Amino acid sequence: MASIDIQKIDKKWQDFWSEKKNIQKKDKKQKKFYCLEMFPYPSGKIHMGHVRNYAIGDVIARYKSMNGFNVLHPMGWDSFGMPAENAARENKLSPKVWTQKNIAVMKKQLQSLGLSIDWDLEISTCDEEYYKHQQELFIDFYNKGLVVRKETYVNWDPIDETVLANEQVINGRGWRSNAIVERKKLSQWFFNISKFSNDLLEDLDTLVEWPEKVKLMQKNWIGKSTGCEIDFDILEKNKKVRIFTTRPDTIFGATFLAISADHPLCKDFENQKNFIEFRKKCSQVGTTEEAIANAEKLGFETGLKAQHPFIKKTIPVYIANFILMDYGTGAIFGCPAHDQRDFDFATKYGIEIIPVVKNKDTKTNNKMKKAYTGDGEIVNSDFLNDLTIDKAKEKIIKEIENKNIGNKKITFRLKDWGISRQRYWGCPIPMIYLKDGSVVPVDKNELPIRLPNDVNLNSKGNPLENHPNWKKTKHKKTGEDAIRETDTLDTFVDSSWYFIRFCSPKLKDKPYDESSLDYWMPVDQYIGGVEHAILHLLYSRFFMRAIGLCNSKIKIKEPFKGLFTQGMVCHETYKNEKGEWLTPEETKKIDKAKIIIGPPEAMSKSKKNVIDPESMIKIYGADAIRWFMLSDSPPERDIQWSNEGVSSAHKFIQKLWGINKRIIERKNDKVIKDEEKDFISKFNKYLFKITNLIEKFHLNVAVANFYELTHLMNDSIAKNISSECLRNTQAKIMKILMPFVPHIASECLFELEGKNFYHSNEWPAFDKSLLEEKNVTFVIQINGKKRGLLSTIKNIEEKEVVAKAKNIENIKKNLINKKIIKSIFVKNKVINFIIK
């Protein structure tokens, strides 16, 4: 069979496309479509995850372009971040040079995939042409009160004298120094994202093109809870403690008060030895919800008593390890009967358990085995008795407000976004410290505040802080000496507005221009990994709102209209007899019996189950890799890499070429009208189906339909169809294949039509009249079981179907000596005889 030189056509068409530059059209009156895939971190090489992400994105971008949209499909680099600093230390390359080298390599790799990316719009976040605008946005936010300075705890490595990210803390020790990590309070910069908590929560409902899963994760993250605050009098101290609860309806079941170890009331115990020990124990428990939920409940008895606000009784006050100071008021009332944490705590410390919600499942309330958190009637609760939980909540809150001892309160779990990083390779924060201790933004004319190139990354502490003179500056207004902020911005800031920058990436004096934003935003389809479901997307949503607050002309609130989260690329894992990980390459050199094959897992360097896209492209060509990434698994689910899979994709590409060639060489044969009509109608159905499948992101099913379509073409060459008809149809097939495998499709089309195809509005139109089925197949059931099939023309009456069905041999046989007591008829679909 004819085969084709894949490398040659890959290059031919990539050269052609790069000459044509982009698929974006100049006419801004046209309908736009902004297709964006999450930009990569330039770690060195692209990996299969990128290939999958960008292959999916390219299908959408090319498809929309061919459907007449003006498509924005840009690419950039999320190029600030820690790996560059680590690499700099290891390889003695500056972070800048290391990053630039990586970008050059990865750009070339991406280009070898033949993506329809407009490289003229390329941006890089570590480029001062990018971050100077980010500094400007920061100053705008600051002026609107969206930037605040607060004290917060960080993971502090006392040997490296640096702040560690959570993932750099391994078993409580610094990942590099192995020093025991301390909690240290630092004054840091924050974005006031919590200001938008409710807005960010409620607007999730407007994001109808987002996966429910992601919206739910965001909802939980924002964590709105409605409850109330109540003051409890502390008898001995003549003080009040304000608590927060979401279950005020259970107040009559309150048997203790618990406060955080960081609560102001604890000041009185600060000098007690056993309290200091207790607090130390508390800090050893992690701060994740899981850690808190699973940790053993620990309490410190204060000896204090609090007055219950509604009953003449006092309850003990404890300091407890599961109460966090930064949520609610840092104090709660414990109702052990209806909260599992309180229950565990009460059981441990012998505190009374009073049930106040009737649980229909338990007979006696004396021996509860766990807290009851379900619905029920209120009991043991004075004026709340017999009410439902919701009604009781309403009533008690009113009562609390009447007594002036508290009020209804909505709290959010969402905290302000800490953006200070004590690191070098990030965007400098454009603030300066004056002699009088005040902090002010730098003058916008001074932007960008550039990173120095001559830093020592091997010394301890923050490289910018340690730089001999970088931080020394002058206040522009007064001329007095000032010190620069030496913290840099969290790299999540960089990626929170890059999609905005893409609308006018070359603009010199402003971060964006309103008219470009007005035209291009929001992103119509955003595609990326689900690992960014919370932070990146939430921060971006915050940025859009913050920019709107600073500039009343910007009305867009939601940056991403459509969101698609694709699954990971997995591969089998291999170990040798010693339990060491092996790369797929290494397994070829070793005796097969000695290899332990593990389950497929996400490709990762540590497990050595990585397949390098570049070498695969060299062997199989870009189209085969793209095709394989789109086949088999639904895009939102994980996909498993296999050599067989990619080689079958390669065979398919070759087959396409072979069929194309045979169609071109075919001479006009005898034509039978009906056969040709039938062929055209079949093709039309596939065209319709595939178009719909792309719209719905069912790309794997679209691929399956392309296989069927290929079989149809293969079989049709021998049929009585005119060569002209075959050629026309083949050309249409190549056009709809263009988003998937653009190189081979372009080449085949060139062979068919003798001209270069370039993205124009040429998505083939389907003929609605041909979609109408003339014939249908009835399923004949007896007592709900399939007993036969019946092909008839469409829309025939029940009577006729029954008559024909009874004539079928197998149905006849089944009806002998039986009585049909009922028959269910569904038009054009099914007839079901119920017999006795």
Add this chain to the structure above:
RNA sequence: GCCCUCGUGGUGAAAUGGUAGACACAAAGGACUUAAAAUCCUUGCCCGUAAGGGAGUGCCAGUUCGAGUCUGGCCGAGGGCACCA
């Protein structure tokens, strides 16, 4: 612990409440070939030469003429639960 998602052949998977397993991989058998590779065809659990029948979408119930699909309970796997990008 809490919240969420998913369980279909040897494998990846299809399937508006109406023919379960499309499409692809792997396997077995066959065709072509001196042979191999490549390519093409057939098969797919149980009974049967076949026609056909039986079982069957994690398990147990339920709704329905009809359930992979809807409802409830159970079992199992995966994900999220605050400073990597």
